[in-house]
Amino acid sequence: MKKNSVSPIPLNPTPLKNTSSADTKASGRGGARPGAGRPAGQGQYGEPTKPVRLPVSMIDEVMDYVATGGRQSLPLFSCAVAAGFPSPADDHLEGSLDLNDYLVKHPAATFFVRVSGDSMIKAGIHENDILVVDRSLEPRHGKVIIAALDGQLTVKRLHHKSGKTMLMPENDRYAPIVVSDEASMVIWGVVTNVIHSV
Amino acid sequence: MKKNSVSPIPLNPTPLKNTSSADTKASGRGGARPGAGRPAGQGQYGEPTKPVRLPVSMIDEVMDYVATGGRQSLPLFSCAVAAGFPSPADDHLEGSLDLNDYLVKHPAATFFVRVSGDSMIKAGIHENDILVVDRSLEPRHGKVIIAALDGQLTVKRLHHKSGKTMLMPENDRYAPIVVSDEASMVIWGVVTNVIHSV
DNA sequence: ACTTTTGAATAAAGTACAATATTCTAATAT
DNA sequence: ATATTAGAATATTGTACTTTATTCAAAAGT
Numbered sequence: 001m002k003k004n005s006v007s008p009i010p011l012n013p014t015p016l017k018n019t020s021s022a023d024t025k026a027s028g029r030g031g032a033r034p035g036a037g038r039p040a041g042q043g044q045y046g047e048p049t050k051p052v053r054l055p056v057s058m059i060d061e062v063m064d065y066v067a068t069g070g071r072q073s074l075p076l077f078s079c080a081v082a083a084g085f086p087s088p089a090d091d092h093l094e095g096s097l098d099l100n101d102y103l104v105k106h107p108a109a110t111f112f113v114r115v116s117g118d119s120m121i122k123a124g125i126h127e128n129d130i131l132v133v134d135r136s137l138e139p140r141h142g143k144v145i146i147a148a149l150d151g152q153l154t155v156k157r158l159h160h161k162s163g164k165t166m167l168m169p170e171n172d173r174y175a176p177i178v179v180s181d182e183a184s185m186v187i188w189g190v191v192t193n194v195i196h197s198v
Numbered sequence: 199m200k201k202n203s204v205s206p207i208p209l210n211p212t213p214l215k216n217t218s219s220a221d222t223k224a225s226g227r228g229g230a231r232p233g234a235g236r237p238a239g240q241g242q243y244g245e246p247t248k249p250v251r252l253p254v255s256m257i258d259e260v261m262d263y264v265a266t267g268g269r270q271s272l273p274l275f276s277c278a279v280a281a282g283f284p285s286p287a288d289d290h291l292e293g294s295l296d297l298n299d300y301l302v303k304h305p306a307a308t309f310f311v312r313v314s315g316d317s318m319i320k321a322g323i324h325e326n327d328i329l330v331v332d333r334s335l336e337p338r339h340g341k342v343i344i345a346a347l348d349g350q351l352t353v354k355r356l357h358h359k360s361g362k363t364m365l366m367p368e369n370d371r372y373a374p375i376v377v378s379d380e381a382s383m384v385i386w387g388v389v390t391n392v393i394h395s396v
Numbered sequence: 397a398c399t400t401t402t403g404a405a406t407a408a409a410g411t412a413c414a415a416t417a418t419t420c421t422a423a424t425a426t
Numbered sequence: 427a428t429a430t431t432a433g434a435a436t437a438t439t440g441t442a443c444t445t446t447a448t449t450c451a452a453a454a455g456t
Contacts, residue, residue, distance in 0.1 A: 038435075130295070236407045249410080
């Protein structure tokens with residue numbers, strides 16, 4: 001929690017020279033007193049800090065990350081029917097969610113694909129949607145997959161039926177594609193989520 | 199780039215005691231030679247590091263962040279027709295994308311809502327989808343919004359027509375809701391994206 | 397000649413320290 | 427009595443230094 005954002009610019013670090021008369025013999029002012037001193041929690045972050053070693057290439061990025069409050073874990077509500085009376089927000093709160101955590105289970109094996117065409121409209125996949133694709137999942141029968149076919153990427157539902165492999169669109173205006181030569185098709189990954197703009 | 203992930207556990211930090219006979223007079227072994235010493239770039243990160251001060255509450259999180267390679271900016275491909283011949287991945291590469299950046303424009307004003315019901319099915323909003331909602335956008339006519347009505351959250355398209363406010367479902371099996379008393383309805387925010395599991 | 401041992405060399409990693417910033421109040425001035 | 431100022435107190439912050447880890451090759455052993 002950031003209590004205040006005091007910039008580390010010195011307000012007036014060098015004490016002003018004594019007003020007028022000369023020899024200011026350093027007489028004792030101030031004195032021992034409890035409660036003096038800079039109060040805790042007044043730093044940049046409003047809490048204690050510790051030095052940590054980081055790879056130089058990531059320091060800027062990490063500083064950004066910290067400045068923006070770390071993980072973007074935002075609250076998740078639900079539409080479910082509330083307890084019975086007009087309710088405050090808490091009644092709907094399900095918890096909090098970080099999009100990357102939720103959508104990207106295998107970061108090293110995940111990529112995105114922007115959709116063109118409407119051949120999978122019945123699967124809730126629209127033109128310009130972004131698909132979250134996981135390479136590490138096995139492309140089983142019935143999964144929606146991304147395949148490279150004739151040098152083009154396509155989204156289809158994978159069907160294995162009586163030894164034949166087919167790519168099924170989910171739009172009545174399109175016909176299934178029978179994959180005659182499996183070697184000509186490369187499956188890039190399994191679609192796990194669709195991101196659609198309203 | 200992580201060259202190797204050497205754990206910082208000492209392999210054998212304390213040199214074994216001299217094998218047998220006593221007084222090993224420290225005779226000079228080794229000696230000055232160029233090229234000796236631990237090679238650079240063999241550390242945990244494969245690059246130089248610097249100590250940086252971080253708030254204690256975020257150190258663990260930041261270490262995770264760094265360990266997972268920082269921002270989850272993953273490649274974005276497109277389905278567009280390729281140049282003409284069976285193409286390598288690069289032909290489809292549009293760039294890279296970070297989900298939080300892409301979906302959350304106003305972190306402080308954004309939250310998620312899990313959908314129940316199918317009243318907005320024609321807008322591509324299905325049961326159990328997660329909606330990205332931005333409180334900071336103005337709920338204009340025609341926008342899909344989240345509203346609290348009778349203590350329940352609902353997703354509907356907002357309509358202002360001849361001074362009347364209506365909440366329009368996008369499913370023929372539901373009827374529009376006329377908002378007679380505006381005070382009883384609170385608009386929580388504008389839906390910007392839908393996240394759908396396939 | 398080949399293998400093993402051992403200390404030198406040097407980068408990495410963690411921590412202690414010095415310098416800085418900020419606040420409080422007694423002492424001084426008005 | 428009230429306002430101002432200087433110094434004490436103490437947290438923060440950056441970095442220097444110590445400790446640890448790792449590799450190289452000379453010396454010793456086989």
